Amino acid sequence: MTSKRMSLKKLAAHLSLSEGTVSRALNDYPDISQATRQRVQIAARELGYRPNPLARRLATGIAEAVAYIMPQSHSSISEPFVAQLLTGLGDALSKRGWDLLVTQSVPAEEEPDMIRKLVTSGRVSGVVLSRPHKNDARIKLLQEARFPFIVHGRSLNSDSYAWFDVDSKQAFVDAVDHLVSLGHRRIGFVGAPTYYNFAQSRLDGYRQALRMNGLPADEGLVRITELSDDGGERAAGDLLDQENAPTALLCVTDTQALGALAAVRSRGMQPGKHVSVIGYDGLRLGRHTNPPLTTMAQPQSHSGRELGDMLLAIIDGGDPRNFQQLRMAELLRRKSDGPVWTDGATQNNPTNFESVEELT
Amino acid sequence: MTSKRMSLKKLAAHLSLSEGTVSRALNDYPDISQATRQRVQIAARELGYRPNPLARRLATGIAEAVAYIMPQSHSSISEPFVAQLLTGLGDALSKRGWDLLVTQSVPAEEEPDMIRKLVTSGRVSGVVLSRPHKNDARIKLLQEARFPFIVHGRSLNSDSYAWFDVDSKQAFVDAVDHLVSLGHRRIGFVGAPTYYNFAQSRLDGYRQALRMNGLPADEGLVRITELSDDGGERAAGDLLDQENAPTALLCVTDTQALGALAAVRSRGMQPGKHVSVIGYDGLRLGRHTNPPLTTMAQPQSHSGRELGDMLLAIIDGGDPRNFQQLRMAELLRRKSDGPVWTDGATQNNPTNFESVEELT
DNA sequence: GCCTATTTCGAAAGCGCTTTCGGAATCAAG
């Protein structure tokens, strides 16, 4: 019919109306008569008119888009999160026809610049942050700029901004309690760098639970390592090789727990029997490890969707402090935990045990 | 100093130049003297001027953004791909300061609308597609619209567009050859719906290799199932339970292979000993399964980066047919494959070998 | 039927940039 793409101008001409009137009719302004409003909207639909988002965004000053700052992947194993989160975010945003754009975490020294670029560029109306540090510079910058954002996780001072998190401190308390109830009294901790807030709070949970169970806080039982299976394997191996080795290993992450399982096996022991291993995340792949991994499972709720909805509410002017959600994790028992091991002879250290048999 | 955000207008005023001149100076137009160009660029840097992307995009008609159409996740296990791909794409795009936006796959009937929306909205300059079907409607639509795009994977007719793929047909030929060399003659195939092109071509490779090895094409040995561990478990179980069960299982995906391992174990057999299982993908988590999964590993090259670079080249006017890259997969032997199992009775095959010992 | 209050719309000014076009100034050449 007409050439190329439909535009407001052409639509207006077609209707013998001014562009402004057509625009207001489409946007449901009250100063347009019911009659012409209908006429305009019908014509728009028939002619397949879709306002150019770029033009609208420029004119309104609303970016109609949100950025997700993707944490860089250390492990390449536990990344299902990203895809799921993006799916949920996309769902939430698509209801308004907003865009989801993805950027990457940058080295700490570039963070100020990257945040500034994000807030001043006008490309996005809000930001989703993942895996914050205890004192996350990005959070501070966003707050100072009074820019809408929400955090997946928390930092040390989380009172004044919006977040969605799982109470992993409590999860680690629960995990320790469980292990203690199985008779374990020397529980090793395979942790991650404590500039990550989640790493710190899981460590806190571990320590608190030890205390509450009347167990000594043996710092020789905690190892900090990188967020990968290899890291977990090294740290666990380290723990197992020492004098008075722990009978159970608590890992800050399922990915690390995979490494811990490997470390146990490679020392001729069987996870879940000679030494218990518990992870955190509830990754489905834990069903397929050797043996299947017991883990503190995060709730399956689609966090991306929730994050998206909350962020939109904040962009709409909501008070960030009203958008803070804490979920609970649950112990998911598979096969890598069990009662503390003892054979007849010695008390504390296994001397002989049958070889590892097939595990289903 | 001045209020709010720096704008072209303010910068021009500051320099006593016209906006047009400043703009051209910043964009290295040839009709600006060296002197003022320098002056402008220095002032811009000092005053922290950054052109408003939305305005520029509207004025130039260039979206400076690319969309990645994320396949919906079936498994939640094999999704590391997404994060890695996005990282690579982001790298490629960030060199130009372009944005990466993520949208989701939609049901087939909505595809025309979603593609049309994408190409006519002006929000993006190009599209990245993943996991195409054999006859992918989106590809056809994008071609008809003469819109720049690139496919991660291929469809049936892949001559006329750009793609990046792994030769998974060849990979399955190799896998079968390997299994045959281990003495297997009844090889089961755990496949995915063949509207996925990759599923079809892997099946083709499997069949071709059977033929080339003089093995019968027993259709009772192939199962098509969904792209998940559960699917793999069901299909593999099915195969194993039948009369003349296969001695080896080839799975179209590592995720399915996880299920296959489970099926084997749950029948009291040991994968890699009594029945061989081979997956495809080379997922790192395969190191941690029981036993570690032998798989056809995709090359580690950062495909996202390559896809991004190629797409940019096409947007710049390159001929899509010049951007087609085929990578090879390699057999990554871990512990789930082995010689065909026989007990003492039979003649032709290796009779005894040590049991699977502890795997590191 | 006159006056004021309401609806309903058009005109126009942006949003912040790019890009074409032409004019003034500068240069080299005759």
Added chain:
DNA sequence: CTTGATTCCGAAAGCGCTTTCGAAATAGGC
């Protein structure tokens, strides 16, 4: 000292929409 070619910059239109403002038309009230 002209003239034509260059170099360099300003003016202005435009990208496609939104939104304010005020004018015209209509309605309501006496």
